[in-house]
């Protein structure tokens with residue numbers, strides 16, 4: 306979020322805290338305080354919200370727009386702001402395409418990775434911060450907190466990776482490998498040196514009784530077992546092969562991903578109304594004067610940390626001026 310947005314909320318009594326250097330959350334750890342703040346502003350400004358009002362169609366008529374409302378007839382306005390959010394399917398955007406807008410095909414973004422039946426899911430709740438994750442064969446790589454869940458992996462490292470790779474992952478039908486670097490150390494030689502130091506420092510100690518890389522203990526034991534390292538050995542007895550395995554489990558620990566967050570649980574949609582069809586000074590359509598666009602309906606999707614809200618609020622603010 307921008308400083309302006311933070312100040313806006315704070316001046317209305319909402320206390321915010323920054324987590325992981327970027328993400329901003331209400332101090333109350335409850336989104337209701339944000340909703341309450343926005344609703345109170347809406348009331349203060351005398352804005353009417355009409356609930357249960359489904360717009361079935363919008364068609365330009367002369368210099369106006371005719372809105373067909375399900376079960377409630379038609380109304381005409383001279384200007385309309387379209388703020389209908391991300392549409393998971395092209396069909397949800399077809400009416401805008403029919404009006405002449407270029408539409409970037411929608412695909413889900415900010416999603417978590419499923420790893421059905423993978424034993425790692427038994428570690429649900431384990432967090433490593435930071436870890437980095439890459440998808441071999443692509444340039445996709447990201448880092449941040451990584452959370453093991455009962456279905457696979459999540460957390461900002463995974464969500465950000467899915468955002469940058471939304472189209473690539475869709476093309477792979479959400480079947481791919483990931484390599485986890487649990488120490489978020491990009492240089493393999495540095496990890497190798499750390500492992501050598503661990504061997505030198507812990508020489509006669511049993512491997513199972515030491516955790517020299519400060520990983521959550523359950524994860525450390527899991528990784529040792531996954532790579533079939535005999536935990537009854539002493540560090541000094543690891544040998545070259547054992548040392549290589551420890552480097553591997555820390556540096557490029559491989560998992561198969563099969564599937565993503567369930568449909569509609571993705572946080573955001575990549576794609577939408579093409580930015581080339583929008584005047585960003587006003588958010589007005591270049592194709593259909595008098596029609597304005599805001600938020601996730603546009604071909605904008607941000608990473609985690611409030612960037613999607615920021616995009617929705619900023620574009621909404623500009624469009625709301627109806628220049």
Ligand SMILES: Cc1cc2nc3c(=O)[nH]c(=O)nc-3n(C[C@H](O)[C@H](O)[C@H](O)COP(=O)(O)OP(=O)(O)OC[C@H]3O[C@@H](n4cnc5c(N)ncnc54)[C@H](O)[C@@H]3O)c2cc1C
Nearest residue numbers: 358359360388389390571572600601602611612613614617
């Ligand atoms: C689970 C989840 C968690 C998220 N967490 C974050 C986060 O932490 N940070 C962040 O930045 N973003 C987050 N997002 C994304 C963020 O919520 C959206 O990007 C943002 O709300 C988009 O705002 P919008 O106004 O464009 O659309 P929306 O908030 O989707 O609002 C669109 C509205 O239009 C209405 N509508 C649609 N079609 C019609 C129609 N035909 N007639 C009448 N009404 C219609 C819908 O009912 C809806 O109320 C999250 C999203 C999800 C799903």
